[in-house]
Amino acid sequence: MSDHKHDSGHHGEGHHEQTFIEKYIFSCDHKVIGIQYLFTTMVMVVLGGTFALLIRLQLAWPDSSLVAKLVSTPDKYNQYLTMHASIMIFGVIIPSLVGAFGNFVVPLMIGAKDMAFPRLNMLSYWLVPPAVFVMLLGLVLPGGTAAAGWTSYPPLAGAQYSGVGQTGWVLAVIILGGSSTMGAINYLATILGMRAPGMTLLRMPLFVWAIFITSVLTLFATPVLASALTMQLLDRAFGASFFVHTAGGQPLMFQHIFWFYSHPAVYIMILPAMGIVSDVLAVFSRKPIFGYRAMIYSICSIAGFGFIVWGHHMFTSGMSPTLSTTFLITTFFIAVPSAVKSFNWLGTIWGGSLRLTTAMLWALGFVGMFAIGGLSGIYSAAVPVDLYIHDTYWIVAHIHYVLFGGSLMGVFAGVYFWFPKMFGRKMDEKLGKLHFWLTLILYNFVFMPMHILGLGGMQRRIYSWKIYPHLYQLQEINVFMTVSLIALGTVQAIFFWNIYKSLKGGEKVGNNPWESTTLEWQTSSPPIAHGNFEKIPTVYRGAYEYNSELGPYAPQTLPDDKVRSMAKA
């Protein structure tokens, strides 16, 4: 990736012809793999968004004949909603946060030459495209693809009620889980074993902490998902009966095993974004992060609690009262660390000198929107209330405030923040800000009304609400949301245009355009292909020394006296 001599638009494939495949396709370089993940997820997000659009068109105009051409049957609708959620979760959020930024940034941030197992890393990436292909393949098969929702509960997802598309889905998710698990091992080995001299655990930037703990979650939770899916596969393909009640199996057991993974997984989907946001807020507030240790304790307690709250997805399933009381208590408590983190973010910007770059705007947007998703979680923790809002649009609102307003905004912050490090050029700030504001507003237009639909009694995953007279009053809201979604989708073109334009002709930058202290900014942009650093740096202090008595900012790699003389110059 050091090949950036050419200034303008000619395609430079000519001069690295023999190595192109090695360099950009089957590369073992964590930076290339990170960028591969990033571009893959950009394709996926368009795909997932298209499915979302189909769902919403149907909900806004359930008896338009135009929409009928696109969403011809209820079964198609269920397929689209299953694909939407599966692609967004397994193909966008996890691979962008963990795959793209984890890969590109973590080794740089800790001063490592690469990941601990570069080949394994390449394999992790290369499992993703075939898995997604297998998942989508069902769309063109006669029986269609999976249609039982991303949660894929048997018996609906069992052999009797679903087709070969469901088998494809199960295989795909097992493969993706394998990819995540390999990634987790790689991050753990890298973070624990390859830190530069002086980089103690308590000097690591919060993004590294986030990936560290996320990897612990992944390592413990994902194999459990694999076991649930393997049992489902055995039921489907080989006549086993783990979840087949007519043959002595237990459908409810699937839910327990599934959520034992999937609750930790929701934190796999948010912790890295929280890490990005913490780092971006500190850099652009020109202040140390507020409560660094409290942040770490929060991350760790989220991880701990994350394993004992899974049953809160099953309050209506009829599990034993003792169990549901346990999950009620733990679920209330898991809200605390998220609250603590939010307050510490406010503490970080307090008294700062905020540079409102595009990356900073996304990070601030995250703080504002994640708060909504966190607060709506409380409603579900209160079991009597959850008995009402479970399986309604309220939950859909909750998911999207944490995953779009949270995780995806974190991804956007990360893209605008690290783009200069990836490509040696900045993204266009004007376009970036336009993209941010339009997205922020339209996003709320699409998802805020979902709270009202949920309270109004609209179930989730329904093809048409026209059956029920009590849902008619929600028609205008549904139309409003769909129109907003079309606008929201269109606005994303600004982002893709910005990427394209900035790749070709964005403002060139030096090593450290944001005047940041962390290690990735203390090497060239982009970092050299082999080894990242000319010489493995030594780390002298924590990650957030801004405006201390040493000077405006103290790169982790410079000893005190050098920082002082840098400040004078």
Next chain:
Amino acid sequence: MKPRVLTGLALAALAATLTGCSWEYLIPISITETSDKIDLLMWVIIWITMIVFIGVEVVLVWFILKYRDMGDGRKPVYTHGSNKLEAIWTGIPVLILIVLAVWSENLLNAEIRAIPEKPDVRIKVTARQFNWNFEITESSGEQIDEASRPIVDTGMHSTETAEPDRHFPKEFISGYDNLTPLKIPVDRTTVFEITSLDVIHSFWVPEFRIKQDAMPGHVNRIWIRPNKTGLYPIVCAELCGNGHYRMAGRLEVVTGEEYDAWVAEQASGGSDELF
């Protein structure tokens, strides 16, 4: 009552300005004492979360405006945090959440889980793709023998029926109106024993607030004691296949006398009530 109305108005005004629509209700009416209590808990949570929400957003915007870099060379505060503040903003949420947790748990135990041993009416609910079957097994506290049990079946949309054509919904509205309602008496306790013959469904009358999954191979119980007569929708809340969206039923809460008469009539063989 007052805070409810206020928040309701605020939310409804927000929604109405957003959509320009006419607004009937924010939440379907509540028809049992239990659901009143659930609503109260919900409104308290709405108030708490609204205050926190507004607080966080106001502080966020205020800090952004106040501390943005205006190029005047103001030096940012250098601090790594404050243990006192951490204790405060950990402690206060913990206290609030403990209150909510205890309240939720008490409400569960005192009401929702307190299924009466001897209810006035016992109804077996059997879900299947994509309809509901209701069989009254006990009435006025007495077992009804199998042959004369009233049965209501929303059998118009079994799997065998061809997929409705696109414009089905409109006709379905009349279909919905023609569904035979299940009748239960007001001011008496009814226990629903819910199960499924195929996949997982979820039995839900929004006016009860409570929903309960119908699990194949299991019987889950809920109980209610309605205090308002009227006609209410029964919906399936758990994705159960391509007809999930149209797995509808109707519930009619009637006076005790009307109910008794209905049961007697059903028992004497008025079974062509099946739609």
